[in-house]
Amino acid sequence: MLPNKVKGNDVSTTATTPQVLRLANLKAVLSVMRANGAVTGTDLIAATGLTRATAIAVCDDLAARGWVRELPGERLVGTTKGRPARRFEFNPAAGCVLGMDVGMATATVLVADLKGRTLARVSERFEKPPASAASRRATIKQVVARALAEAGLPPSVVLAAAIGVSTVVDRHGKVAAGHELSEHFDIGLQTEVFADYGWPVLLENDANLAALAERWSGVGTGVDDLAVMLAGERLGTGLIESGRLLHGCNGGAGEVGTLELVDGVGSQDGIARLARYWGNEALAADKPTLIRELVGPGTNRVSARFVFEAAARGDEVAQGILDRIGLRMARVIAVLGTFFNPELVVIGGAVAASASALLPTITRELPRLTATPPRVAVSEFGDAIVAAGAVRLALDYVEEHAMELAPADAPA
Amino acid sequence: MLPNKVKGNDVSTTATTPQVLRLANLKAVLSVMRANGAVTGTDLIAATGLTRATAIAVCDDLAARGWVRELPGERLVGTTKGRPARRFEFNPAAGCVLGMDVGMATATVLVADLKGRTLARVSERFEKPPASAASRRATIKQVVARALAEAGLPPSVVLAAAIGVSTVVDRHGKVAAGHELSEHFDIGLQTEVFADYGWPVLLENDANLAALAERWSGVGTGVDDLAVMLAGERLGTGLIESGRLLHGCNGGAGEVGTLELVDGVGSQDGIARLARYWGNEALAADKPTLIRELVGPGTNRVSARFVFEAAARGDEVAQGILDRIGLRMARVIAVLGTFFNPELVVIGGAVAASASALLPTITRELPRLTATPPRVAVSEFGDAIVAAGAVRLALDYVEEHAMELAPADAPA
DNA sequence: AACATAAATTTAGACGCTAAATAAAAGGAG
DNA sequence: CTCCTTTTATTTAGCGTCTAAATTTATGTT
Structure with a gap:
């Protein structure tokens, strides 16, 4: 048998020439391994339809490339007889990825291994707006450097980076x-900020990334028709x-910019902004409310947190504000539900935890507003939702x- | 060389054993042939990346199955030297398909060959509503039978049938x-109506089919992000x-049922219905308008056609109605444009031709209503748009x- | 008639897999 | 401890599908 034109493994001992395997099979096996934990040849036969010979050959190939590692021979539970199966698993340390949330005020970076487990998380505020482009670039570079340092990884192990930005990004x-x-x-x-590192850098709209995050491992896990609203400051x-993911021709799909057209909504203000706004309004009108005490004597600046807290403690003015917000959100969700017919609408962003106080109002109102009311839930990601996406x-990628x-850590 | 386990072609003359070809290649070549007209081996090499040997083998195989036919040896223009290339083309007579529009009042059937050329078209009205299910079934069967007779084709050559219905249909x-x-x-x-024939029968929402039609060969040809509004009676x-195509989790995507929420729209009434309604209103208010003359002395029933005609002749009351309709459509399109960000919105249905009178109003208003105004056009399909889709x-399929x-006409 | 050209056809063999035979690594029975 | 059973890994032969290269064929040109 003549040796093939294949790199490496030329140690002409007993080793037969390794097969050249079809790319699709490599991908398929890798995908199975990422979905499950440790995997045996028999598992792969079931999952891919390949022969055992091929399945194991693929594993060996992937292991040689560094994507996969073979586990030492502990048996899987349950099986007791027969020759122990070799066990392979996806190698989460084959590299890492960066997930960033670049907002108006803050840049957040997550470093994650290839199983998606967070290795480091760093946030930094930009200079007070308006920060120059150069300043913003510098801050971003710095956050990334700190995050990688915290994870103890060199930039060379980053296989891809994705950035969420709160503006319109098309599907390219x-x-x-x-x-x-x-x-x-x-x-x-x-083009500029990460040009030195040579990483693939992907850009995407922040709300779109939030949707990816929820479908990946949030309340929308596995839901195929899903809408996620970032509802803090701007909807x-x-x-x-x-x-x-839907983008539309310029990436504008899901931008609720013309909500002025929708009865009882009128703007794209988010939950936190509305709470602040109406809270201040209540104070200005000298209504008797707990909000005033929470804000404190020195200042007049209501923060959304105070409104939610006052409402939780039974304050009627604050509860009235939350009712108004809930009604408004119900209307927005109703329009979404009608136009897109999602199975689930998730409210996300920094305000998500508080937003659960709005759920009763929303779920009560929805059936009156649309014939196809979606389920509504609140994200549990907190303010890392965009970076997670x-x-x-x-x-x-x-x-x-x-x-x-x-x-x-590819060998040789 | 041992013969393979392959059907037919056992005439053991010079004929070498035919290859068994990969399904993906058969499909790829078939797809190229459907897209282009007559095709040579060299064309296929360029289009598919296969070798000439394989490309021609695929053609011979497809020809043997009846999907493709070889053209007699006229040379393609331009080439002058060398051995003449064999030329193959997709065989549009390899079968036919049925496209149906089953509405509330009417059933329409198109018979088309595999290139999509119409071979027959038949419409029939259902019994006056409420027609029983049995009656509707019988009418549908009858229209199909007439259409096939008109095309001169037996039911056995139908390879698939698709039906557009004006209700919600999910993606399955x-x-x-x-x-x-x-x-x-x-x-x-x-399950029942066409069970006897054994055709694959596909169901889809009528507006979705209209969208397919426009993208196939209408004003939306080749547009990837497209909305088509059937705007006659119900939007x-x-x-x-x-x-x-978007469906949403239950097929409800694009159902504008809750337009009550949108300022200045208030219902899902379509153009024709609004024209009738406001036309009648004008008559009832005794306004001086050409519409009355067009309706005639005997009756009071305004049809949409009269309103459009009166407006075209300069009647101010009618023009006012069209303005109102245009404004309303602009608002609906603005919401669509904001939520979906399509490149183009097409107004279709029986009312489409008249609707071009609304275009100036719509395109004037759109930029005020949304930051991402789509192009707007009027369908040229007429009332066959759903059946064409x-x-x-x-x-x-x-x-x-x-x-x-x-x-x-598969051989043997 | 001889040549040039562009394509078809034939042929050998490469590639990537499967199927079947064989070997290996364990537990269990005696 | 040895033999058997079970389950898996490994090896081997070879099959199906394609490519590459050589050969042939059909045409136009000189």
Whole structure:
């Protein structure tokens, strides 16, 4: 048998020439391993339809490339007889990904291994607006450097990075020109900021990433038709239909910018902003409310937190405000439910935890507003939802392009 | 060389054993042929990346199955030297498809060949509502029989049938239960009506089919992010994002049922209905208008046609009605444009031709209502838009499942 | 008639897999 | 402890599908 034109493994001992395996099979096996934990040859036969010979050959190939590692021979529970199966698992240390949330005020970076487990998390505020593009770039670079240092990893092991920005991004990852906020984010994130590292850098709208995060491991896990609303300051919606993110021709899908047209909504103000606004209004009108005490004597600045807390303690003015907010959200969700017919609408963002106080109002009102009321839930991600979605996007990229990328600890 | 386990072609003359070809390659070549006209081996090499040997083998195989036919040896223009290339083309007579529009009042059937060319078209009205399910079934069967007779084709050559219905249909082709109109259409179209023929019968929402039609060969040809509004009696919207139809979890995506929430719209009434309604209102108010003359002395029933005609002739009352309708449509389109960000919105249905009178108003108002105004156009399909879309859906099915179907004139 | 050209056809063999035979690594029975 | 059973890994032969290269064929040109 003549040796094939294949790299490495030329140690002509007993070793027969390794097969050249079809890319699709490598990907399929890798995908099975990422979905499950440790995997045996028999598992792969069931999952992929390949022969045992091929399945194991694929595992050996992936292990040689560094994507997969073989576990020492502990038996799987349950099996007792027969030759012990070799066990392989996806190597989460084959690299890492970066998930970033670059907002108006703050940049957040998550470093995650290839199983999506967080290795480090760092946030930093930008200089007070208006920060120059150069200043924003510098801050972003710095946060990334700190996060990698905290994870104890060199930049070379980063296989992909994804960035969530609160402006319109089309399906090719380009910041759509001409939008209100685009100049704050179209600062060469892909071309300049990370050019030195040579990482693939993906850009996406923050609400879209929030949707990816929820479908990945949040309350929307496994839901194929899903809407996620970032509802803190500005309403923004990420839409997943049949498991795929919607963008529209310029990336504007889900931008609820013209909500002025919707009765009883009138703007794209989010929950926190409305709570502040109406809280201040109540104070200005000298209504008797706990909010005043929570704000304290020195200042007049109501923060959303105080309104929610006052309402929780039974304050009627605050509860009235939450009712108003709930009604408004119900209307927005009703429109979403009618137009997109999602199975589930998730309210996310920093305000999500508080937003659970709005759920009774929302679920009560929804059936009156639409014939197809979706389930409504509140995200449990907190303010890392966008960065978590960015991690998911980067992981998707790595999975898709695995065979073109070089794992961190690839042998030779 | 041992003969393979392959059907037919056992005439052991010079004929070498035919190759068994990969399904994906058969499909790829078939797809190229459907897209282009006559095709040579060299064309296929360029289009598919296969070798000439394989490409021609695929053609011979497809020809033997009946999907493709070889053209007699006229040279293609331009080439002058060398051995003449064999030329193959997709065989449009390998079968036919049915595209149906089953509405409340009328059933329309198109018979089309596999290139999508119409071979016959028949419409028939149902018994006056409420027609029983049995009566509706009988009418539908009858229209189909007449259409096939008109095309001169037996039922056996039908490879697939698609039906557009004006109710909610999910992405698996099931009529969603519990909807206003569902009982008129959930009459066993797939299970009973055509059970005898053994055709694959696909069900889809009428507006969705309209969208397929426009993207196939209408004003939306090739547009990847497209909304089509059926705007005659009831507003219904078909949405295509990134080239794919949107359904939502129950098929309700694009149902504008809760438009009550949208300022200045208030219902899902379509253009024709509004024209009638406001036309009657004007007559009742005794306004001086040409509409009265067009309606005639005997009756008081305004039809939409009269309003459009009066407006075209300069009647101010009628023009005022069209303005109101235009404003309303602009608002609906603005909401669509904001939520979906389509490149183009097409107004379709029987009323489409008249609707071009509304375009100036709509395009004038849109930029005020949304930051992302889509292009707006009027369909040129007339009232066959749904049936045409059904043809397209059936063709897609045939293309997808070609290798599982038996062409009409398959040899032996 | 001889040549040039572009395509078809034939042939050998490469590639990536499967199927079947064989070997290995364990537990259990005697 | 040895033998048997079970379960898996490994090896081997070879099959199906394609490519690459050589050969042939059909045409136009000189």
